Amino acid sequence: MKQIALALLAGALFAVGLGVSGMTRPSKVVGFLDVAGGWDPSLAFVMAGAISVHFLAYRALRRQQRAAPESAPRFPLLADRLSLPTRTGVDARLLGGAAIFGVGWGLAGYCPGPALVSLATGSGAVLAFVLAMAAGMAIAHFAAAPRSAPADAATAGRTARDP
Numbered sequence: 001m002k003q004i005a006l007a008l009l010a011g012a013l014f015a016v017g018l019g020v021s022g023m024t025r026p027s028k029v030v031g032f033l034d035v036a037g038g039w040d041p042s043l044a045f046v047m048a049g050a051i052s053v054h055f056l057a058y059r060a061l062r063r064q065q066r067a068a069p070e071s072a073p074r075f076p077l078l079a080d081r082l083s084l085p086t087r088t089g090v091d092a093r094l095l096g097g098a099a100i101f102g103v104g105w106g107l108a109g110y111c112p113g114p115a116l117v118s119l120a121t122g123s124g125a126v127l128a129f130v131l132a133m134a135a136g137m138a139i140a141h142f143a144a145a146p147r148s149a150p151a152d153a154a155t156a157g158r159t160a161r162d163p
Contacts, residue, residue, distance in 0.1 A: 003078045015117045021046040024118045026109020093144075096127045104133075 022028040024045065031040035061082075076082060105111045108129050110118065115133060118126045 006078060014113065017050075018114050018117050023114045029105065029111075029114075030108040068096075097140075 008158050018024050023046065028040065028043065031038060032043040034040075061076075065082075101111065108115075110126070110129050112133060115126060119130060
């Protein structure tokens with residue numbers, strides 16, 4: 001229950017931050033991405049602020065984890081350990097995904113977080129974007145799923161994704 005409450009609190013705080021910063025207004029985002037035209041640099045300050053807060057909090061957390069005695073409070077509070085990425089290389093999938101994300105963000109003015117927050121406006125355009133985004137995520141999930149080898153002759157030619 002604590003995890004759900006904390007997730008709701010973090011999500012609400014994130015949503016408020018997106019709204020206050022203007023990230024839920026596509027015109028603001030497109031203005032930021034239009035570096036050749038009427039560039040609006042204000043979102044760069046939002047990003048720099050968010051990165052700075054995360055950087056300082058992460059460093060403090062890691063320092064505390066290394067120096068804390070066994071009796072000290074453990075961080076993260078609701079997990080056994082921090083979940084850190086295990087892959088560090090840049091490959092074609094990462095670059096392709098980043099390109100698709102960037103094109104979608106530039107064309108629509110939304111990325112996943114602000115789009116979900118903007119659903120509260122009841123806009124049909126936002127709903128269409130979120131549905132298209134969900135469909136794209138589902139397609140990417142199934143396209144990236146590993147295919148398993150057939151278990152026997154009865155399943156020969158079928159993959160794990162086949163009905």
